[in-house]
Amino acid sequence: MPTPSILAFDVFGTVVDWHGSIVREVQALYPQIDADAFATAWRAGYQPAMQRVRSGELGWTLIDDLHRMVLDGLLPRFGLSHLGEDERDHLNRVWHRLDPWPDTVAGLVRLKTRHTLCTLSNGNIGLLTNMAKRAGLPWDCVLSAEVFRAYKPDPRTYLGVAGVFRVAPAQVMLVAAHQDDLAAARACGLATAYVERPLEFGAGRPKDVSPDAANTWHARDFLHLAELLGC
Amino acid sequence: MPTPSILAFDVFGTVVDWHGSIVREVQALYPQIDADAFATAWRAGYQPAMQRVRSGELGWTLIDDLHRMVLDGLLPRFGLSHLGEDERDHLNRVWHRLDPWPDTVAGLVRLKTRHTLCTLSNGNIGLLTNMAKRAGLPWDCVLSAEVFRAYKPDPRTYLGVAGVFRVAPAQVMLVAAHQDDLAAARACGLATAYVERPLEFGAGRPKDVSPDAANTWHARDFLHLAELLGC
Numbered sequence: 001m002p003t004p005s006i007l008a009f010d011v012f013g014t015v016v017d018w019h020g021s022i023v024r025e026v027q028a029l030y031p032q033i034d035a036d037a038f039a040t041a042w043r044a045g046y047q048p049a050m051q052r053v054r055s056g057e058l059g060w061t062l063i064d065d066l067h068r069m070v071l072d073g074l075l076p077r078f079g080l081s082h083l084g085e086d087e088r089d090h091l092n093r094v095w096h097r098l099d100p101w102p103d104t105v106a107g108l109v110r111l112k113t114r115h116t117l118c119t120l121s122n123g124n125i126g127l128l129t130n131m132a133k134r135a136g137l138p139w140d141c142v143l144s145a146e147v148f149r150a151y152k153p154d155p156r157t158y159l160g161v162a163g164v165f166r167v168a169p170a171q172v173m174l175v176a177a178h179q180d181d182l183a184a185a186r187a188c189g190l191a192t193a194y195v196e197r198p199l200e201f202g203a204g205r206p207k208d209v210s211p212d213a214a215n216t217w218h219a220r221d222f223l224h225l226a227e228l229l230g231c
Numbered sequence: 232m233p234t235p236s237i238l239a240f241d242v243f244g245t246v247v248d249w250h251g252s253i254v255r256e257v258q259a260l261y262p263q264i265d266a267d268a269f270a271t272a273w274r275a276g277y278q279p280a281m282q283r284v285r286s287g288e289l290g291w292t293l294i295d296d297l298h299r300m301v302l303d304g305l306l307p308r309f310g311l312s313h314l315g316e317d318e319r320d321h322l323n324r325v326w327h328r329l330d331p332w333p334d335t336v337a338g339l340v341r342l343k344t345r346h347t348l349c350t351l352s353n354g355n356i357g358l359l360t361n362m363a364k365r366a367g368l369p370w371d372c373v374l375s376a377e378v379f380r381a382y383k384p385d386p387r388t389y390l391g392v393a394g395v396f397r398v399a400p401a402q403v404m405l406v407a408a409h410q411d412d413l414a415a416a417r418a419c420g421l422a423t424a425y426v427e428r429p430l431e432f433g434a435g436r437p438k439d440v441s442p443d444a445a446n447t448w449h450a451r452d453f454l455h456l457a458e459l460l461g462c
Contacts, residue, residue, distance in 0.1 A: 126395045126396045129347065130347075140360050140364050141356060142372045147377075164355075164356045164357045
């Protein structure tokens with residue numbers, strides 16, 4: 001089977017280190033709080049917030065707004081109820097300022113020589129574009145749940161990438177550090193590449209990164225993926 | 232007034248030379264026909280085809296499909312009725328292979344140092360991404376009528392860019408070689424930069440490139456625009 005021409009990347013955790021980036025910013029801004037617990041709690045609110053959109057309880061809502069709803073609910077628990085609008089908005093935009101993993105940019109540059117690289121993230125287009133510009137992520141195209149008005153794992157997102165490029169689903173490969181995302185993509189006919197990100201939740205919470213034979217590829221990082229794909 | 236942080240570019244005619252590119256490909260593939268007349272006739276079908284979508288006569292239809300409808304209607308007039316599906320599809324994708332103007336890439340690279348650069352084209356995302364990858368156009372983000380499900384000059388397209396980046400319309404500047412596009416953007420509150428592309432319709436049909444004082448800027452080309460914006 002030929003390697004898919006389009007590589008679609010999950011972003012939070014796969015391309016960028018959300019936990020480490022948030023811990024660093026929060027430690028610098030609010031040294032009095034437990035930044036590790038704060039980052040973990042913020043991210044823990046992410047899936048339930050999207051679920052409110054998926055279920056129809058909330059109308060279509062961008063991730064920037066979902067992040068903010070979770071943040072507003074979180075601040076009292078960490079003694080930060082006094083933060084004003086500007087401080088909350090600045091903190092919320094930390095998701096636009098996440099740092100890439102050490103291999104990310106070099107790996108993408110190699111993969112880009114032979115593939116079209118796009119994001120396929122639940123993050124909104126503005127967030128992903130600001131992140132890419134700051135971190136030097138060389139996307140050919142920024143695709144997002146915002147384009148398809150559906151959140152992963154809705155099939156409209158995975159099939160939407162194939163539709164944008166007018167190729168069969170098997171010509172698209174999802175690259176992600178999350179087996180559930182990959183399984184949903186596979187069910188739509190996409191190829192899948194798992195990338196180990198053992199520190200996604202911080203050094204204190206090592207992640208199970210064992211292979212699932214159902215994936216097309218299993219890579220340690222993006223440089224290893226480039227090697228596997230002959231880039 | 233500060234320069235807008237987001238520059239949104241019209242593409243066909245402004246960034247790439249559709250007329251010259253189509254003439255070159257058609258001359259090489261079908262030397263027996265009048266390539267200049269063919270390119271001109273193909274493009275002349277573009278606005279009427281989009282108008283059928285705008286009016287609701289056609290449901291939402293991507294530019295790839297509109298180009299193909301116009302092409303299929305055109306081939307008999309040029310003695311090319313015998314072309315098969317593969318040849319028609321290859322020819323139709325010439326719009327993915329348009330060459331940039333000589334100043335385009337160098338100008339965008341300079342502008343990118345201080346601005347976020349996105350497309351705002353009626354072309355579909357796949358077309359714009361393939362074009363950018365081939366021509367080396369360094370977009371931060373590919374935006375298209377496809378994202379907003381409306382064709383320029385619909386206000387949803389211009390205001391959609393501001394919405395994606397969550398900025399006021401005045402923080403976005405449309406860069407285009409067409410005064411009607413710029414006038415529609417201005418009516419939505421965007422800043423506007425006109426770029427002269429005197430050869431858009433070929434050397435035989437020089438275009439009026441006189442300034443309109445209503446635009447924020449008037450530039451000879453993208454390098455001149457970079458100079459005007461201090462990049």
